[in-house]
Amino acid sequence: MNDFELQRRLLALHTARAPQADLWPAIAARITVSAKASASRRHPRRIMLAAAASLLLALTAGAFGYRWLKMNATTSIGPSNPLQLARTHAPNDDPRLLSGAIVLDAAQAQIEQAMQMKPQHPLLTDLLKRTQARRSRLDQFGQQAG
Numbered sequence: 001m002n003d004f005e006l007q008r009r010l011l012a013l014h015t016a017r018a019p020q021a022d023l024w025p026a027i028a029a030r031i032t033v034s035a036k037a038s039a040s041r042r043h044p045r046r047i048m049l050a051a052a053a054s055l056l057l058a059l060t061a062g063a064f065g066y067r068w069l070k071m072n073a074t075t076s077i078g079p080s081n082p083l084q085l086a087r088t089h090a091p092n093d094d095p096r097l098l099s100g101a102i103v104l105d106a107a108q109a110q111i112e113q114a115m116q117m118k119p120q121h122p123l124l125t126d127l128l129k130r131t132q133a134r135r136s137r138l139d140q141f142g143q144q145a146g
Contacts, residue, residue, distance in 0.1 A: 091142020104135045 091097050111128045118124065
């Protein structure tokens with residue numbers, strides 16, 4: 001048998017043929033049975049996982065909230081309103097410099113609050129020095145502009 005004969009035989013096999021039996025009803029029955037079985041097995045499991053995830057999320061949020069409230073209650077210093085703090089120290093009562101004074105005074109209060117927890121932290125010390133330097137530059141600018 002040479003290549004030509006092999007190709008001729010392969011082309012003869014390339015004809016449309018119907019299956020001996022219709023396979024689709026058996027396939028459809030298997031799909032519906034397996035879908036119902038898997039849905040009935042997975043449904044309670046999904047509910048339990050969702051409940052566990054919700055409980056974990058609620059406990060985590062509660063723990064963070066409690067810690068935040070406890071930290072704010074024990075370490076609050078100075079006026080609670082940064083606007084009130086800045087108005088008492090705004091350079092020459094200039095309204096143009098008020099927003100900068102608010103930001104710098106609030107930052108200084110937050111850094112001092114953090115330094116109460118870690119007094120010798122070098123980063124906090126450096127931040128406090130830079131914030132105070134910026135506040136003094138703002139005061140000098142207010143003196144020149146006033």
